[in-house]
Amino acid sequence: MPEGPSIVILKEEVQRFTGQPVLAVEGNAKVELEFLQWKKEHVLKAHWPAHTKPICQRCNLPFIKKHTGLKKRRSFFCPNCQTIYA
Ligand SMILES: [Zn+2]
Numbered sequence: 832m833p834e835g836p837s838i839v840i841l842k843e844e845v846q847r848f849t850g851q852p853v854l855a856v857e858g859n860a861k862v863e864l865e866f867l868q869w870k871k872e873h874v875l876k877a878h879w880p881a882h883t884k885p886i887c888q889r890c891n892l893p894f895i896k897k898h899t900g901l902k903k904r905r906s907f908f909c910p911n912c913q914t915i916y917a
Pocket of ligand 1: 887888889890891892909910911912913
């Protein structure tokens with residue numbers, strides 16, 4: 832799908848921030864919020880050692896995947912080297 836002009840301008844505007852973590856997202860245009868949120872998650876994901884990875888890099892054991900907490904968010908944890916506080 833070709834990109835509309837607004838998203839192209841936005842990409843050029845955020846180009847200078849490439850590689851820097853996005854610490855806050857604000858604004859009132861939906862597309863800007865979604866794009867920045869995506870960029871924020873993309874930057875963060877590069878630093879997550881467990882999220883979506885199948886094997887614990889410390890123990891070489893498979894992660895357990897569970898939906899945890901009140902909001903039932905996806906969690907990944909190693910049954911060997913991580914302590915469960917519950
Ligand atoms: Zn482990």
